[in-house]
Amino acid sequence: MRAIQITEYGPPSVLRVAEVPDPHAGPGEIRIAVRASGLSAGDVRIRSGELRDVVTLPYRTGFDAAGVVDEIGEGVTGVRVGDEVFGATATAARGANSDYAVLAAWALKPAAWSWAEAGGAAGSVETATRAFDRLGVGDGHTVLVQGAAGGVGTVAVQLAVARGATVIGTASEHNHDLIRALGAEPTTYGAGLADRVPSEVDAVLDCAGGALPELVAIAGDPARVVTIADLSAAAHGVHLSHAASGMPGADPLALHGLAIAAALADEGRLRVPVAAEFPLAEAAAAHELSESRRAGGKIVLAN
CATH class of the missing domain: 3.90.180.10 (Medium-chain alcohol dehydrogenases, catalytic domain)
Incomplete structure (x- = not known):
């Protein structure tokens, strides 16, 4: 083959x-x-x-x-x-x-x-589910997704909304309509992000990398931030979520999210x-x- x-x-x-x-x-x-x-x-x-x-x-x-x-x-x-x-x-x-x-x-x-x-679908669903399980994202929480227009970010936004969270998503301005359509409030990347986040944030999922100090400041605690993209995570006290076989610190796969995602899709709540x-x-x-x-x-x- x-x-x-x-x-x-x-x-x-x-x-x-x-x-x-x-x-x-x-x-x-x-x-x-x-x-x-x-x-x-x-x-x-x-x-x-x-x-x-x-x-x-x-x-x-x-x-x-x-x-x-x-x-x-x-x-x-x-x-x-x-x-x-x-x-x-x-x-x-x-x-x-x-x-x-x-x-x-x-x-x-x-x-x-x-x-x-x-x-x-499966990789994005598993990655987002793994991070949100660790962060305990649930009903009534406010979640910031950094890099919300990417392959994982677009799915993560919808899964957080399905858990009952209010979601803020960072993306380039030309992707803001996409972020709104997925159920999140969009804002732009870059310095001064804390001033553009409209409410207190309970959890942060970083899908983009390169901004961990500001994301930790927004969350108020590095334990409330998970990154899937920034290899400098340990230096900031942030968990780098990955499931690479054989690597130290790898998280268990969150494959239970697949059935949940399929059910949401059948209900028209996940694309x-x-x-x-x-x-x-x-x-x-x-x-x-x-x-x-x-x-x-x-x-x-x-x-």
Whole structure:
């Protein structure tokens, strides 16, 4: 089968469409014929060499995907061959950007979602759920999402709203209408953010990086801030939330969020804004767009 693979660190041009053996579902897993899969910021960082201690090469990219079940592992119930699902791989090395992917967690694909939306959903849902579980976000809270127009941020805004929170989202001004449509109050990035936040903030999810001192000041306590994007987190007393297999401090995966997300989608309360969709063979162009930081929403690879 085809899979996007990295054999050396570097710019997007190091990505290759490789021919690799078909994977097979083990106990508790399913295999899908992939229709669409997501591009994550973590994969971009791994490819560039920024997170070279996380994986060994060669490395196959992709954490989340959607497709049609074609193989079911031992002990799996509640799903059949032919079902349309979305979900996540067991570890970062399983490679969802491929023709076939083995999923360790999944939910039925909501009818309201396109394949592109479903393919890019699981990683964002898991990441936001993991952070909000740690922060204890719930009814009546006010949450600041830094980087609210990105792939994780757009989903995080909606999941926080679904928990009963009031959400403030930072984004470039051209994305403010998107942020409002998702249920948040938009404001711009940059110095003086504390003066633009209209109310006391109970929790902060940083999806952008580069502003932790100000975000800690806004929250009033570094324990009320979680970042998924800033590797300087420890220096500011902030938790860096990640689930990279084998790395110290990795959080357990919050895969229970997938079923919740599917239910919200069926109710019309969760969508996955797709910034761009590229053929699998154009993964390098997808990484270039991600690195530009100008994509409003999730970047997806289509089969």
